[in-house]
Structure formats: structure tokens, C-alpha cells
Amino acid sequence: MNDAPPPGGPAADRPDIQAGRLDAEALGRNFADAHPPLDRSTAVIESNRCYFCYDAPCVEACPTGIDIPAFIRSIATGNVTGAATTILDANIFGGMCARVCPVEELCEEACVRNTHEDKPVVIGALQRHATDHLFAAGHQPFARAPASGRRVAVVGGGPAGLACAHRLAVLGHAVTVFEAREKAGGLNEYGIAAYKAVDGFAQRELAFILAVGGIELRTGQALGRDLQLSDLRRDFDAVFLAIGQAGVRALGVEGEDMAGVLNAVDTIAALRQSADLAALPVGRRVVVIGGGNTAIDIATQTKLLGAEDVTIVYRRGPDQMSATDKEQAWAQTHGVRIKFWAQPRRLIGWPTGGGGGFAVKEVVFEYTRLDEDGRLVATGDTVSLLADQVFKAVGQVFVPDGLGTGAGDVLELAGERIAVNADRQTSVADVFAGGDCIAGADLTVQAVEDGKQAANAIHRRLSG
């Protein structure tokens, strides 16, 4: 994994950012499936470790409430198609969730096997085993109910929007999904580290979801630019907003606009869309600022692209990091250094060309600590890290564009996101919302649950 570039002579007066730090073979190895699938016999052994708990804690820990003991038992008995159907009934993105869920904080953390063994049943890997089997067989377990004649607009083709669309389609409604980008899939397509979803899995899963029928996908349609909520309310019986968080939080320090300072999410997306990883420019020394999975993903991927030194700097400690222990360990074992308790103060650059521009050269951090009241305070002590590239990964923000409702209704926000009730219904009765544009855990599996619950509520409303 750790294919260090040859010690090289970067010119002393400009950043060292190059494509092709590693050859195709090394890149192929580095970006291969992070967790290769279980073979059949291992899956049987693992599935037989499941106690088939009554009222199982793992089910309660799953935001989508997958009947985990039931699907695992089906794997053990050889009814792998049945296992996949159980999963997909509760979570149509069961395939992707098997790859990206932080199971160590959800189902696998709840597994009763942890009590004495500290070794849960590998629920995520088993879920992948089952769903891979179904996709490989090309089996379609869903059939649509008779057409209801009702039409629903879904804005956003990510996990929340597509989960909602799929369930509505199965229930007989006609769904139109408006997606701002070129491809649907949302963060599954643009926001997940490449080695977590190899072989075009996000698009294969999308194709599976659309194959049920009744879902029209319209890409390149952004709310606020190409669409307005008020128009959708006029043209459809209900609207589901799953527009995510389109904005990137700024560092708010001097120099963050200089060259070489990038949004981690943009580079992660570019990496996922790249047909040739060797063509991606990557810095020799990379500094990532942030503490979530985005920070982990950009840091690990730049390291695997051939960066020599990659450091994540987070202003709090390992326990406060939203990236799980497992994610932190993943980055660290791939050669990423994580530096805690420091926050950026300013960026220092090289002059570029003659136009007065700068390219980043160094980031100055100030150490932090918690005071007696548990508040984060700066210590005054600083440290500098050399950096050819700096990635900002301090969070995304909801952008409320195009949300004018018309007709005097007001779409209320809760804090920085859209306010919803338990049915994911907004303050506007025919408008629902879910995924990262509402409050709650920013997880694929939570987005899927939002979409599912909203679809059920919309169905009740349209059937009433």
C-alpha cells in the first residue's frame, strides 16, 4: 500500500503537485476493494455465529431496522436470495450500506457477541454477501402495485431521494426524480472513497433500483436553477426534498483562497469520476483539516495516490472525531498521520506567476485544549506544517435555494436545515424532506430510512 515516491527534488520555489506518482499496477492495488467479499463457506461459518437473538439489539441499532437475524439465518440455510430480499425490503440501498455503514457504531456494536468475545458477527460483510448474490443473479424481488394515478416529485437523486422514489414506485405511484448532477447516486456516486465501492457498484445499484419501473430520472436539474419548489407543488401531488448539503464550510482563516487549497468533497468526487487515477495531480505533502469521514477518505486516498506525507489535523481529540475508531485506524494503517488538538490559524503561500497570486506552502496551526468548562480554547502555541495541497473537510452546509413555496406557505427551517416531523413532513403539508438536508445522523443508512418513511407517509396521504 505504502508506495512512497522516490525521494525527489521538488523545486524549492513552488509546490510539488504531480500526477502519476504511482504506476497503474500500484494504483490498481491501492484502490482495490477495501474489504473483499466473503466466500460462501466463510459466510456460512460467520452466519452460524449469529445467535438468532429474540428482539435483537442489532435490529434496533439499524436505522432502517433490517431484520438482521432473519437474513443471517437465511444465509446459513442457503436461502441467500431470501436473505437479500429481507435486507432490501427494509433498505433498498442494502448493498451500498453493507459497504459504507459504520457498522462498528450501529449493528455490530450492538451484537451480543461483543459482551464476552469482543468479536461481533460480521453483519456488514454478510449483508454484502447476500446482496451481491442477488445482484449477480439479476433477480428482481419487487413488483409494483397497480398504478395509483398519483405523481410525486423527488428532488435529489441520492440515497434519500432514490429510497423514497423506489418505495413510492413499488406502491404504485409515478415518480420523477430531479438530480442536479450528471449522474444520480448522490454521495454514493460522488462522495465515497473509491475502494469502498469498486466496479461501478453505485451505478449498478442505481440501475437495480430504477429497474422496478415507474421512476423517471431527470439529471442536470437543480433546484433554484432549473426548478422551483412552487412549480413542483403545482405539477405533482407531493414533493420529497432530498437535496443534501450543497455547500462546503469555510475554514475562516487567512489564505484559504490560495491555490492548492481544495474542498475535500470536490476532489473525492473527481477521484470517483476519474477513469485514470494516474492522471490526478496530488501533492507530495498533504494536509487535511477536519475530523469526519470526508477527512479520512481524502487523506487515505491521497496517500494511496502516492502523496509522501499526509496529515489530518483535527481541533479536538480522537474521541470527539466523528470518524469512527475503525476509520481512524484505517487511515493510520495506510500511513496517514492524525494530529489532534490543533486548529488552523493561517496559510502561507508561494507567489505564483506575476499576478500577485499565491499557492499554498505551509499551514500554521494553533494548539487547542478544553478549559475547565469543557470549551475548546486555543493555547497560543503554534506549529507549522508544510503542505503542497490542503484539503478542507470541516463539514458541508445546507443551501436553501429554490425553496419558495408559492401560495403563502412557509417552508420552515430547524437551525440550518429543513424542519420535519416524524413522517419527514415539512411545515408545508405536501412537501417532505429527508437525508442530509434535515437534522440527524449524516449517514447513508439514515438517508435511506428518511426516504422510506417519507414514502410511507406520502403514500398514506395520497391514499387517504
Added chain:
Amino acid sequence: MADLTNDFIGIRSPNPFWLASAPPTDKAYNVERAFRAGWGGVVWKTLGEDPPIVNTTSRYGAVAYNGTRVAGFNNIELISDRPLAVNLQEIKQVKRDWPDRAIVVSLMVPCQEENWRAILGLVEDTGADGIELNFGCPHGMSERGMGSAVGQVPDYVEMVARWCKQATRMPVIVKLTPNITDILQPARAAKRGGADAVSLINTIQSVVSIDLDQMCPEPVVDGQGTHGGYCGPAVKPIALRMVGEIARDPDCAGMAISGIGGVSTWREAAEFIALGAGNVQVCTAAMTHGFKIVEDMIGGLGNWMDAKGYPATEAFHRAAVPRFVHWEDLNINHKTVARIDQASCIQCGKCYIACEDTSHQSIAALRDDSGQRRYEIKEEECVGCNLCQHVCPVDDCIEMVAVETDLGYANWQTHPNNPMRKEAAE
């Protein structure tokens, strides 16, 4: 270390672990490997008359349970398919080279006295320690009037045993088939015929599985299947019961028993010996893991005996026999209830759902204020069946605790609900 040397009807071996008559004892090569590994003795794979029988391919089926291979094992192999003279020569050579190990020769010939006399003389010349009459094989040979076809007719068992005892100085072991309603009938017949011992169980007639693609019983032999003989860990309880039946039968008193059936570790061996076996014979475990398993059998049995203070196997031989009683002798006033050790409980709920769905609704599924699961026994409802203890995945988490009563001992024989009760003596 405890003394594991074994004297079984005068046949001495350094330990009570013999390999049963089966493929592992088919020829000198295997047997010598077994002896080098430490096995105390072998029963050489059954000799028959020439020309040798012919075997099929495949020969084995197996039950994998919850990912564990060969939880049960099934074979359709017959007796030795090698010429008699080759077997006899090899037996003679191995016995000469390994004088401290037991070599018993399994035999199966047609039910005529002269056939038995003829082969007994040949076996005696090898120096073998004894013979085992294969009255157990339940497939192939039984259709030719041998094996279990003999074992299922007590008169034949007695007759052949008597012929053999009269014709040879060698000790005679009669191997019994479990494919019979009452194991005591052939066992008593063997005793009447003068047999020194019985060995049991031979395999149980079985169809191990169906290949659902070929729609054919397994093992599949060119598109067809047949019943075979079942053995391995799955059959141990059946074998143990039959051994115990014979051990406690007054009519069988004095006749030794060689325990066979699912012995895979020292622990099963200890159980068989405690319930009346003088030694044990092993096959499936060796076929699954190789001969090396005998090391732990020897070490494990010795360590257990040391821990228990048993200097030799005789010290616990038959120790469980007096406690193996008929149901009507059990104390029906004895009462236990389950108790859950909350400290080791992992909150899987298996005890709850087993009791709630299938037993006596004696376990409460509770949640504490923090939402934590908690399972509690409703002692007033608990009948002490101990299903919960068996389904609990945690060792010693559920304990069956005796409840004091002032009822004393009572059994079904004198119970008022028994219309056939015996009146208590005045």
C-alpha cells in the same frame, strides 16, 4: 499421571483407545501409522472369504451442521476388498512388530460353521489377540445374509458366537447392530453363546441426504444412491444408551463391552467407560482429523482422571451405571428452577423466546429504565425443564437450582395418578 493401560477381556493395550474396524484399519500401512501416533489397538477391517468384495465410488456422505463438517457420517463401503492372504500376512507382520498393541480381527463369513472354523484357524496363525464378529454392517453385506442380517436374529448371534468360542482359543467379541428394537436381545444371545464381549454400536441405517439437483440420495453412485450406515458425533447418544442398557442388564452381567459410536475426544471415552464400556473404538473422528487426535485423547483422559483422583480407568468404570435407571424410578418430587446470572447474561433473549413460544412462559422479557434488556425467571411458573439452559449461548449463565420441598422421594410406581401403581408396603 493416571495409568491408562487397558485390559479388555485379557487383551492388553497401553490405552483404551482402539481404532474400530473400518477404512483406517484396512491395511498394515494405516495401522502402523496409527500405532506410531499412539493408538492402543485396532480392530482390523473385516476379513471375508475370497474372492474379495468390490466397492463403489463414491462411498461416503456427511452431515455438516452449522458450518461444522462431518457432524454425522455415512458410508456404503463394504468389508475388506483385499485378498484374504494379503490381510493375514500383514496382520501377522504388524502384530510381530507391535507386540504391545492390541490387534483384533473383524470377521464376516456366511452363516455356516465350517466357514467360520476355516477362517478362525487362519486368523489364529497370525498371532492376533482376538476376533470381532461383524454382525453389524447394515448395508450391502446384510443383503447377502451377513452382517446385520445375523445381528438382527438373536438365535444366529448365539449360534455363531458358540461356534467361534468352540473353534478358537482367541477371545470373541460380538459387534452388535443398532438396527433392532431391543439391543438386549442380541446382547443376551451373545452372552449365551459364550462371547467374551460385545462391541457396539455398528452404524445406523441411513440416507444421509438428497442431492436436490440430481434428485438422488447421497453418496451418488452413477446417478443412484442407496442407504448406508450412519456414525460420527451425531450417533453418540444412541450408542451410549445402548451400552448402558447392556451394562445394567443382569442377564449380561460379566460380559465386557467395547463402546463405539461418535467417540471423538477423551470426554466421550470417559462417558462410555463410566456407563459400562471397558474400552472404546474410534473411527469417524480419525477419518476427519487423522490419527494425531489420539494424543489429546490420552492426555485429556489422563488429566481428567488425575483431577478426579482416578488412578486407573477401573476406578470409574461403570461408575454411572447404578444411576442409569428407568423413568419410573426417578424422583418426581424433585424440583429445580432456572436461575439466570445477570452478570454473565448477554441479553440475547434466546431463553425467553424458547420458553415463551415452546415451553411454559416462565421467563419475563423486561427493559430497565435505560432500555437495557433484562430476562428474569418467573420461578412460580418454571417447571425446571431446563430448555433455557440448553439454548443459552453462555456457559454457566443459566443454572438449575434445586428447590427445597418437604415432599421427600416419590416415584411413578407409587404415584396416586398411576392407575397401575404399586401399593406401598405397610
